[in-house]
Amino acid sequence: MTLAIFDLDNTLLAGDSDYEWGQFLVNKGIVDKARYEQANRRFYQQYQQGQLDIQEFCRFAFKPLASHPMESLLAWREEFLQEIITPIMTEKAKSLVKSHQERGQTLLVITATNRFITEPIVAAFGIPHLIATEPRQTENGFIAQIQGTPCFQEGKVIRLKQWLKTHNKNLQGSFFYSDSHNDLPLLEIVDNPIAVDPDKTLKKIAKQRKWPILSLR
Numbered sequence: 001m002t003l004a005i006f007d008l009d010n011t012l013l014a015g016d017s018d019y020e021w022g023q024f025l026v027n028k029g030i031v032d033k034a035r036y037e038q039a040n041r042r043f044y045q046q047y048q049q050g051q052l053d054i055q056e057f058c059r060f061a062f063k064p065l066a067s068h069p070m071e072s073l074l075a076w077r078e079e080f081l082q083e084i085i086t087p088i089m090t091e092k093a094k095s096l097v098k099s100h101q102e103r104g105q106t107l108l109v110i111t112a113t114n115r116f117i118t119e120p121i122v123a124a125f126g127i128p129h130l131i132a133t134e135p136r137q138t139e140n141g142f143i144a145q146i147q148g149t150p151c152f153q154e155g156k157v158i159r160l161k162q163w164l165k166t167h168n169k170n171l172q173g174s175f176f177y178s179d180s181h182n183d184l185p186l187l188e189i190v191d192n193p194i195a196v197d198p199d200k201t202l203k204k205i206a207k208q209r210k211w212p213i214l215s216l217r
Helices: 008-012 017-027 033-048 054-067 070-088 091-102 115-124 154-167 181-187 200-209
Strands: 003-006 106-114 129-138 141-147 175-178 192-196
Touching: 003 008, 008 017, 008 091, 008 106, 008 115, 008 175, 017 033, 017 054, 017 070, 017 106, 017 115, 033 054, 054 106, 054 129, 054 141, 070 115, 091 106, 106 115, 106 154, 115 129, 129 154, 154 181, 175 181, 181 200, 192 200
Parallel strands: 003 106, 003 175, 106 129, 175 192
Antiparallel strands: 129 141
């Protein structure tokens, strides 16, 4: 069965859920505004420039998960989904997902953003499979460390190959939709790479290689 793979942030979403979660925590007073907002912006700029240290970023991003009880985290996440995420789930993105569902394809989101944030977002799109960066977890809650391979840049390829083996799937006829040059390693191994509202670097490469370019905004 053909695999349709989607990046999440700035692809299916008209925004970045990882960055917006940080801003949500700032606005609720859960984290220190001055220090957290500055660091959140710095990491996002590094991501856009292709210079993000994913281990350093996740140690930063996972601290609020590790510092609060699960009951509070779940309540905040639900509020975040309703207030911030639902408005940036565009109708064009929903239609694109539906078109692949109607073709009987296997749908998968692969994202650098952690599973705690992204799992309910992906479920809201009706997509059954998710590969995300995994926060380390114990019976007492989260730890500010990554479990396994971070789902970023070449790590997305590693994690996808693991998933393909586990699910007895292959990339024959596969699609991958992404906005970011950080996803070039994965875009280069699928049969149908598609640039969605691409950043400048990806847009240039997509034009050179004659990859389709579309907008979901």
